[in-house]
Amino acid sequence: MTHTQPRAILLFSGKRKSGKDYVADLIQHRLTAEVCCILRLSAPLKLQYAQDHDLDYEQLLGCGQYKERHRVEMIRWGEMRRRQDSGFFCRLAVQHATRPVWIVSDCRRRSDVQWFRQEFPGRCVCVRVEASEQTRSQRGWRFTTGVDDAESECGLDEGLQFDWILQNDGEHERLEKQLEELLSSLPRT
Numbered sequence: 001m002t003h004t005q006p007r008a009i010l011l012f013s014g015k016r017k018s019g020k021d022y023v024a025d026l027i028q029h030r031l032t033a034e035v036c037c038i039l040r041l042s043a044p045l046k047l048q049y050a051q052d053h054d055l056d057y058e059q060l061l062g063c064g065q066y067k068e069r070h071r072v073e074m075i076r077w078g079e080m081r082r083r084q085d086s087g088f089f090c091r092l093a094v095q096h097a098t099r100p101v102w103i104v105s106d107c108r109r110r111s112d113v114q115w116f117r118q119e120f121p122g123r124c125v126c127v128r129v130e131a132s133e134q135t136r137s138q139r140g141w142r143f144t145t146g147v148d149d150a151e152s153e154c155g156l157d158e159g160l161q162f163d164w165i166l167q168n169d170g171e172h173e174r175l176e177k178q179l180e181e182l183l184s185s186l187p188r189t
């Protein structure tokens with residue numbers, strides 16, 4: 001498998017409804033789609049799961065209740081595949097990536113970060129997107145046993161030094177300032 005060498009890979013992680021996709025979209029808008037692509041490790045997982053279970057892939061990619069209804073079983077299926085090959089979804093997610101800057105918007109496990117660091121040494125930037133439980137609840141999050149107390153949501157709570165922690169509680173100017181600082185730290189070439 002071949003993939004181009006990006007100059008920077010932003011490895012996003014964060015709790016459900018913290019705003020990973022929202023912040024990734026803001027960064028891509030700032031950098032433009034010609035420079036920055038957004039990769040989701042969950043996309044190849046959801047595609048295969050939808051095909052295997054005759055489900056609507058587009059709705060699994062969305063942020064509504066359809067996805068949440070299938071989350072526990074998708075987590076179980078994904079972890080079974082990762083036990084066989086921890087880099088399985090990472091390889092699928094990057095296979096068509098060609099832009100200089102990649103955002104992986106949904107890293108959830110140490111094996112995700114380890115794969116990218118081994119594959120692209122010196123190019124990975126670990127970014128944690130944070131929001132209060134109150135904010136997340138306002139965005140539709142509800143604590144779910146088997147999800148919010150499982151590796152899928154807790155796998156990166158410890159054991160990883162983040163390069164950046166972005167506070168995303170809804171104050172637009174504060175978020176934009178943090179993004180300015182993050183983007184100005186990226187290599188230009």
Ligand SMILES: Nc1ncnc2c1ncn2[C@@H]1O[C@H](COP(=O)(O)OP(=O)(O)OP(=O)(O)O)[C@@H](O)[C@H]1O
Pocket residue numbers: 014015016017018019020021022023063139168169170171175
């Ligand atoms: N700073 C913000 N201002 C306004 N709306 C926001 C902000 N951050 C996130 N949102 C909204 O909150 C909801 C959840 O955000 P998002 O989908 O990016 O979270 P996520 O971390 O990717 O969640 P999940 O892990 O469940 O996919 C979305 O409707 C998004 O538009």
Ligand SMILES: C[C@@](O)(CCOP(=O)(O)O)CC(=O)O
Pocket residue numbers: 016041042045060061062067071074075078106108152
């Ligand atoms: C099954 C899973 O990929 C669902 C992720 O959905 P989302 O990133 O919250 O849209 C989470 C996981 O892989 O543990």
